[in-house]
Amino acid sequence: MTVSDTRPTAPDPAAPPPAGPGGRRPWQTWLRSTTTGSRTFSVLVTGVLLVVLFGTGSARYENFGSPQVALNLLVDNAHLVVLAVGMTFVILTGGIDLSSGAVVALSTVIAASLLEAGWPAPVAIAVVLATGALLGWLMGAAVHHLQLQPFIVTLAGMFLARGLCFVISVPSIPIRDPFFQSMAQDVVELPGNTFLTYSVFIALAVLVAAVWVLHRTRFGRTVYAIGGNESSAALMGLAVGRTKVGVYVISGTLSALAGLLFTFYMLSGYSLHAIGMELDAIAAVVIGGTLLTGGAGYVVGSLLGVLVLGTIQALISFDGGLSSWWTKITVGVLLLVFVVVQRLTTRRARPGT
Amino acid sequence: MRTTPAGPADGAGPATPSQPVVEMSGITIEFPGVKALQAVDLRLFPGEVHALMGENGAGKSTLIKALTGVYSYDSGTVTVGGTERSFSSPAEAQAAGISTVYQEVNLCPNLSVTENIVLGREPRRRGHIDRRASRTRARAVLARLHLDVDPDSTLGTHPIAVQQLVAIARAVDTDCRVLVLDEPTSSLDAGEVAELFRVIRALRDSGVAILFVSHFLDQVYEISDRMTVLRNGQLVGEHRTADLPRLQLVQEMIGRELATLEDLERAAANPVPTDAVPRLSGRGLGRTGALAPVDLDVHAGRVVGLAGLLGSGRTELTRLLFGADRATSGELRMDGRPVRLRSPRQAIAHRIAFSSEDRKAEGVVGDLTVRDNLLLALQARRGWLRPIPRRTGDELVAKYMAALDVRPADPDALLRNLSGGNQQKVLLARWLLTEPRLLLLDEPTRGIDIGAKAQIQQLVAQLASDGMSVVFVSAELEEVVRICDQVVVLRDRQKVAELDGATSSVDDVVDLIARGGRS
Numbered sequence: 056m057t058v059s060d061t062r063p064t065a066p067d068p069a070a071p072p073p074a075g076p077g078g079r080r081p082w083q084t085w086l087r088s089t090t091t092g093s094r095t096f097s098v099l100v101t102g103v104l105l106v107v108l109f110g111t112g113s114a115r116y117e118n119f120g121s122p123q124v125a126l127n128l129l130v131d132n133a134h135l136v137v138l139a140v141g142m143t144f145v146i147l148t149g150g151i152d153l154s155s156g157a158v159v160a161l162s163t164v165i166a167a168s169l170l171e172a173g174w175p176a177p178v179a180i181a182v183v184l185a186t187g188a189l190l191g192w193l194m195g196a197a198v199h200h201l202q203l204q205p206f207i208v209t210l211a212g213m214f215l216a217r218g219l220c221f222v223i224s225v226p227s228i229p230i231r232d233p234f235f236q237s238m239a240q241d242v243v244e245l246p247g248n249t250f251l252t253y254s255v256f257i258a259l260a261v262l263v264a265a266v267w268v269l270h271r272t273r274f275g276r277t278v279y280a281i282g283g284n285e286s287s288a289a290l291m292g293l294a295v296g297r298t299k300v301g302v303y304v305i306s307g308t309l310s311a312l313a314g315l316l317f318t319f320y321m322l323s324g325y326s327l328h329a330i331g332m333e334l335d336a337i338a339a340v341v342i343g344g345t346l347l348t349g350g351a352g353y354v355v356g357s358l359l360g361v362l363v364l365g366t367i368q369a370l371i372s373f374d375g376g377l378s379s380w381w382t383k384i385t386v387g388v389l390l391l392v393f394v395v396v397q398r399l400t401t402r403r404a405r406p407g408t
Numbered sequence: 409m410r411t412t413p414a415g416p417a418d419g420a421g422p423a424t425p426s427q428p429v430v431e432m433s434g435i436t437i438e439f440p441g442v443k444a445l446q447a448v449d450l451r452l453f454p455g456e457v458h459a460l461m462g463e464n465g466a467g468k469s470t471l472i473k474a475l476t477g478v479y480s481y482d483s484g485t486v487t488v489g490g491t492e493r494s495f496s497s498p499a500e501a502q503a504a505g506i507s508t509v510y511q512e513v514n515l516c517p518n519l520s521v522t523e524n525i526v527l528g529r530e531p532r533r534r535g536h537i538d539r540r541a542s543r544t545r546a547r548a549v550l551a552r553l554h555l556d557v558d559p560d561s562t563l564g565t566h567p568i569a570v571q572q573l574v575a576i577a578r579a580v581d582t583d584c585r586v587l588v589l590d591e592p593t594s595s596l597d598a599g600e601v602a603e604l605f606r607v608i609r610a611l612r613d614s615g616v617a618i619l620f621v622s623h624f625l626d627q628v629y630e631i632s633d634r635m636t637v638l639r640n641g642q643l644v645g646e647h648r649t650a651d652l653p654r655l656q657l658v659q660e661m662i663g664r665e666l667a668t669l670e671d672l673e674r675a676a677a678n679p680v681p682t683d684a685v686p687r688l689s690g691r692g693l694g695r696t697g698a699l700a701p702v703d704l705d706v707h708a709g710r711v712v713g714l715a716g717l718l719g720s721g722r723t724e725l726t727r728l729l730f731g732a733d734r735a736t737s738g739e740l741r742m743d744g745r746p747v748r749l750r751s752p753r754q755a756i757a758h759r760i761a762f763s764s765e766d767r768k769a770e771g772v773v774g775d776l777t778v779r780d781n782l783l784l785a786l787q788a789r790r791g792w793l794r795p796i797p798r799r800t801g802d803e804l805v806a807k808y809m810a811a812l813d814v815r816p817a818d819p820d821a822l823l824r825n826l827s828g829g830n831q832q833k834v835l836l837a838r839w840l841l842t843e844p845r846l847l848l849l850d851e852p853t854r855g856i857d858i859g860a861k862a863q864i865q866q867l868v869a870q871l872a873s874d875g876m877s878v879v880f881v882s883a884e885l886e887e888v889v890r891i892c893d894q895v896v897v898l899r900d901r902q903k904v905a906e907l908d909g910a911t912s913s914v915d916d917v918v919d920l921i922a923r924g925g926r927s
Binding site for chain 1: 424499502513514515516518519523527528530532534536537539576823
């Protein structure tokens with residue numbers, strides 16, 4: 056048995072510094088050996104990328120470096136942050152949720168039509184969230200109890216949610232409700248003549264809650280365990296079924312919440328809102344360092360992933376001369392690069408290589 | 409991994425060592441058509457390592473599963489700590505203090521060592537997981553096993569051996585009175601085995617009863633205090649390890665089948681001209697972790713037997729000869745010319761045929777007809793662009809079905825409806841159709857009735873006298889000695905001897921397997 060893969064258990068003053076054999080530096084040993092190691096590395100890479108992208112923008116375009124541009128990344132993408140957090144739960148178990156974009160659209164349509172019918176805003180919001188949770192529960196139950204592929208189940212969920220939008224209303228419904236209006240227009244003034252919307256605070260609160268759930272509760276650790284090895288998790292006596300259904304309920308609910316934030320942003324309910332937004336969320340999660348096979352990644356990475364997407368979009372709109380399709384092309388290339396980087400880091404993380 | 413000096417044992421052992429902590433008696437389990445276990449007894453004592461011995465199919469796994477609540481038994485009793493118990497799930501058995509660590513590590517490689525130990529029963533404080541207490545508990549159990557593993561490191565970054573030890577740590581983190589280790593050493597090297605044994609001894613000294621299953625005799629003799637030997641689902645005996653000579657153990661495990669088969673007449677073996685170039689010749693052929701380098705010559709018209717216990721390397725060697733696994737050392741020559749076998753396709757191109765040990769998973773296709781199964785390999789050899797003409801196919805199928813006496817004699821019957829022996833004949837015929845120069849047979853007679861067995865043995869002898877070279881693997885030593893011209897004895901993944909089949913006896917082989925040719 057070798058010493059090479061383990062660090063000294065306790066800080067022993069008499070022990071020599073942890074110089075790994077084979078000339079491995081301490082940080083490399085740390086990368087290889089800690090739980091946080093290679094995944095933290097991926098998140099760091101995303102963070103560095105974000106800084107580089109933003110720096111490039113600041114250098115090339117006047118006013119790009121102003122604080123409000125940075126804050127606008129959050130203001131314009133608060134809904135996507137919430138969506139990506141929900142998606143991270145599902146992807147950590149090794150699943151996928153293709154329905155989330157359609158659930159966003161459905162949420163805008165349900166909210167708008169209920170408000171149009173004169174329902175009070177809190178009730179409309181409750182109905183939207185409950186719908187998202189119910190859809191998520193149905194999909195999770197199908198994935199777990201019928202042992203169906205998450206891809207197919209959530210694809211069906213996507214068509215169902217999108218179809219329901221059209222059943223409720225084909226044309227776009229404007230929203231004039233005072234609460235929704237104020238959520239859309241009121242801002243929180245920050246020092247330096249900058250501001251944030253309430254949606255940003257909601258998104259950040261969701262993020263903090265998600266970090267706590269994933270890292271400090273049995274439910275959260277079971278999410279990671281399932282992603283690592285589902286049959287082992289079951290043999291270890293963990294609540295695999297409940298957890299698997301749970302992540303789809305979380306994703307469905309957060310998709311509905313993202314739909315509400317999107318409604319605040321657009322002030323309308325429309326069947327064709329958020330087309331392909333689930334793919335933006337998946338891209339953000341992957342760029343944020345979460346493995347699509349599950350078991351490794353952080354919601355904070357997903358936040359950074361969303362910000363990277365937002366920065367690319369900002370860069371292209373600042374340029375003015377480039378078509379907005381360049382956003383998609385850049386995101387595509389980035390995604391490819393990140394998946395390759397992931398493959399390389401996971402290969403390194405295995406013993407004996 | 410470094411070890412700290414063994415501390416005083418955790419005095420958790422029950423009071424009197426004469427009282428077994430687990431007593432299974434008269435356990436009988438019947439599966440449809442098979443008596444998997446017949447009135448088997450097993451006693452586990454606190455502070456003892458108990459080895460469960462037997463060849464494949466002897467019933468070891470079934471007995472373990474009856475103990476750990478995976479299988480229910482048809483008759484018999486299980487007494488744990490003096491009270492009669494019957495577990496309906498592994499979780500129930502674990503709650504009663506019976507933990508199992510399987511050959512493949514059932515943990516989550518993406519989580520930390522600490523989490524793998526405490527997952528599902530983490531200490532909690534004010535509604536969330538108390539990470540500091542988790543780490544303290546993990547450290548405590550690792551210290552109890554004298555393991556120096558960083559509890560914060562990711563499990564997957566450690567070698568399998570360390571992961572296995574962590575699995576043991578998880579098992580003993582609960583109040584564990586009985587620890588079942590099912591083939592824990594099968595993928596470990598010598599140093600790792602020593603580390604595992606140190607942990608096992610520490611647990612034993614703390615009063616845990618350990619049930620240890622392994623195919624390696626040296627290891628069993630090194631670690632165990634007591635043994636129970638099973639054969640064909642029956643109890644052969646319980647012995648103290650110190651009182652049981654190896655020779656007797658091997659005889660008990662293998663058993664002595666009465667000479668129900670008439671001795672095959674062999675034309676005074678097939679003599680080999682001393683100057684002949686062997687059809688197949690391996691020099692230093694080995695694969696890291698699977699087989700130590702082996703020299704092997706197979707001449708035309710000879711049957712070479714590979715004898716040894718399960719896990720001795722006999723299957724590994726045949727897989728190397730077929731290119732199913734790649735050799736990491738040595739060279740292979742066919743008719744004197746060097747060949748490299750990187751895949752079974754290349755082996756087939758050299759006209760080597762391989763009938764696998766696991767005929768259900770790797771051999772026959774149950775949902776195809778006998779005809780389709782027979783023609784599969786020949787068609788593959790011809791390439792898919794040159795279909796076998798219907799009439800040629802029919803003729804070949806009729807000829808080989810008659811020659812091997814496949815029953816029912818219906819080429820359109822689905823293969824899965826045939827008996828094991830007839831499936832084996834179809835598998836053999838499939839390869840014979842391709843007219844191989846070298847035939848590798850891994851356990852061709854396992855699990856088939858005695859009549860079919862005799863037919864297959866006769867066929868092998870016939871094929872050899874027609875000039876084919878055959879490598880014959882069997883756990884039944886009588887069979888090997890009877891039909892092989894040359895017997896290669898393997899033990900613990902090494903070749904220990906080569907005997908002349910005509911002049912040696914089963915006793916010679918048993919002796920070599922037990923003593924490793926050092927006597």
